Amino acid sequence: MLEHGGGLLRAAAEYGIPAGDWLDLSTGVNPNGWPVPPLSADSWLRLPQNHDGLEAAAAEYYGSGKLLAVAGSQPAIQLLPRLRAPCRVGMLALCYAEHPHHWQKRGHQLFRLSPDELAAGIDQLDVVLLCNPNNPTGDRFDAALLESWRQRLAARGGWLVVDEAFLDAAPEDSMLPHIGKPGLIVLRSIGKFFGLAGARAGRTSASRD
Structure with missing residues (x-):
């Protein structure tokens, strides 16, 4: 993985400032976290199990049961470029750096574009990858526009990959x-x-085909 924030303990040690005295804005994580209840001791004494309510809770929240649980978005970001032969991939010039890093690492040809350039070049691309809203620029794309892009890409066997990490x-x-x-x-x-x-x-959500 690339360095993209979160190394607070290292920074605290390097500058001699206790970790509790830092305001860490590097990760984009909401500092007002969900109120997690205390965990029972036996939570640490067994492996995670299927059908423990996680899938049902996620389906209710996201409004879709077509969900694959993964250890954060990162494993999917690393795996997706391996599932296609080298091809033409379009994404915004400024976006979450892990995406271009892993597509380029697998030999794909990257096109780093502005939103207008991306819209104009859909038919010359095999994969379009977007963060919606985009990290770090905040660019937003409505679902109707993205659905029209998906149709044009899918007609040629292409993909539309949308990272919705900040869309809740x-x-x-x-x-x-x-x-x-x-x-x-x-x-x-x-x-x-x-x-x-x-x-x-x-x-991660996708068609089974």
Whole structure:
């Protein structure tokens, strides 16, 4: 993984300032976290189990049962570029750096574009990857526009990959209602909005085809 924030203990040691005296804005994690109840002691004495209520809770919250639990978005970000032969991938010039890093690492040809350039070049790309809203610029894309892009990409066997790690406050823009349609992959994470980054929990949604 790239260095992209969160190294608070190292910074505290380097500058001699206690970790509790820092205001860490580097990770984009909500500092007002979800009120987690105390965990029972036996929570630490067994492995995680299927059908423990996690899938049902996620399906209710996201409004979709077509969800694959992953250890945060990061494993999906690293894996997706391995699932296609080298191709033409478009993304915004400024975006979460892990995305271009892993696509380029797997030999894909990257095109780093402005929002207008990306919209104009859809038909010359095999994969379009967006963070919605974009990190770090805040650019937003409505679901109707993204659905039209998905249709054009899918007609040629292409993908639309949408990282919705920061979209919880605007669910009307989510592409999750379109899950099951060809060529759409949606990434979600609970860490940012709920302030539960230590849980390393996220969701990947896509068609089974």
